Amino acid sequence: MIGISEIEAAAGRITGHVVRTPTVPSPGLSALLGVPVTAKLELLQRTGSFKARGAAAKLLSLSEAERAAGVVAVSGGNHGIALAVMASALEVKATVVMPRSAPARSVELAQESGATVRLTESMDEAFATAARLRDEGLTLVHPFDDPVVVAGQGTVGLELAQDAGDLTDVLVSIGGGGLISGVAAALHALRPGVRVWGVETEGAQAMSEALAAGGPVPVAVSSISTTLSAPAVSQLTYDHVAALVEDVLVVPDRDAVQGCLDLAEHAKVWAEPAAGCLLPAARRVCERAGGRVRLGLVVCGGNATTADVMGWAERFGLR
Template sequence: MIGSKEIEAAAERIAGHVVRTPTVASPGLTALLGVPVTAKLELLQRTGSFKARGATAKLLSLSEAERAAGVVAVSGGNHGIALAVMAAALDVKATVVMPRTAPARSLALAEQAGASVRLTNGMDSAFQLVTRLRDEGLTLVHPFDDPVVIAGQGTVGLELAEDAGDGALTDVVVSIGGGGLIAGIAAALAAKRPGVRVWGVETEGAEAMSGALKAGGPVPVPLSSLVTTLSAPSVSQLTYDHVSALVEEVLVVPDREAVQGCLDLAEHAKVWAEPAAGCLLPAARQVAARVGDGARIGLVVCGGNTTPRELNGWADQFGLL
């Protein structure tokens, strides 16, 4: 299990390379949800998502031999962008494997950063290819099955605990793909704000963690959600162990509500978020209803890597415009 010692060490290591993103009270979301809401704006992070933290922590931990071999990662979008950009900044050659369903902007940004981008037909085959490339000698930077990466993501929770202040939060809602972000945040909050409950949220058709919790451990899950940045084919034992021990519950919301959440974040919070963050709002409504009076909710707005064309297309598909 990752502890505060590992997360604090990661914070010190990456401090000169990533942004300490704002933690702000949101009057608009407070009015919308009917409870006090604080937002951790990770969409303002370098590369547009929290993923820069874990990627940087891992890159800075590599030996000279591992750096010389070059790094490889599998990604539905954000981890690939983060690894490509941060590897270029640290003069490490990067290969990124993505499914063809990944957002075109994500592919372009990874290529523009100088990474070699390899495309596969789906996330399952992407994970298979990255395993083969690792076996051929590249250094794997896994998006979530790595304690160094999880500690890096946990710095989000460390900052949230410090910047929101004692007593400001009763509940924190965090999106789940493979579980690295929520594992790190839950570990940080357990150490720094032990009374705060952590809730996870997935979208229907990207239910790797809720599937694992039902099965008693990681299992492969079918993927059909439009939210590719949450679409891990399974979680890892490492992330499962953290979530099963430290997270209150994992909620599942439809893609339609995640897209509506993006529109609501734009209108009420004045932030441009991707569906992986949009799904926080319908989940937060459920949390507020469960907790009742006295709820004070924190939202980790994990990323903003979507285009107006993409968001308008999804909104039109669901009849939201």
């Protein structure tokens, strides 16, 4: 299990390489949901998502020989962008393996940052390709199955604990589970009374299926939220969620897209479905928790184009 000492060490390591993103009360979301809401605006992070934290923490932990050999990552979008940008800044050669379902803009951003991008037909094939490149000598920077990466993502929770007012419940999106594992570990240490809830979209529900099965299992991926679409969680992230998270809520893609529109209108931020899914889940948390709820939302990323969101809205008949 990741402890607060590892998270604090990661915070010290990545200071100056990433942004301490704003943690702000949101009057618009508070009015929409009917309870006080504080938003951790991680979509304002370098590369547009929290992933820069874990990527920086891992790259800065490598030996000179490992950095000279280069690194490889698998990504549905945000992890690849983050690794490409941070590797370029640290003068490390990076290869990013992405499924063809990854957003075209994510592929472009990784390439523009100097990474070599390899496209595969599926996420499973992407992981297999990355494993092969690791065996050939590259260092794998896993998006979530790495204690150093999880500790880096946990700095989101560290900052939230330090900067937010009184909270009762914090909602965090789950792909492979690296972010929620780190955030939950930080809050468990610093805000032990706060409940942490995970959120997934239908067709990207690897953690909820793992919890039902008693451990990580492969899942079929079909959600439009490619940044949440891990084919399985890891034992590392499963253990953290099983021990530290109240529950994992699953919402339809349509509701996640509506959440994007609501975040734009009421919070004045442009988020991707991986963050939009927090709003429908927040309503369910309010119903279940009862009493005086004070929500924290980790708005994890904003790497969706206007065309992406408008296309999804039209597809689901949303206005």
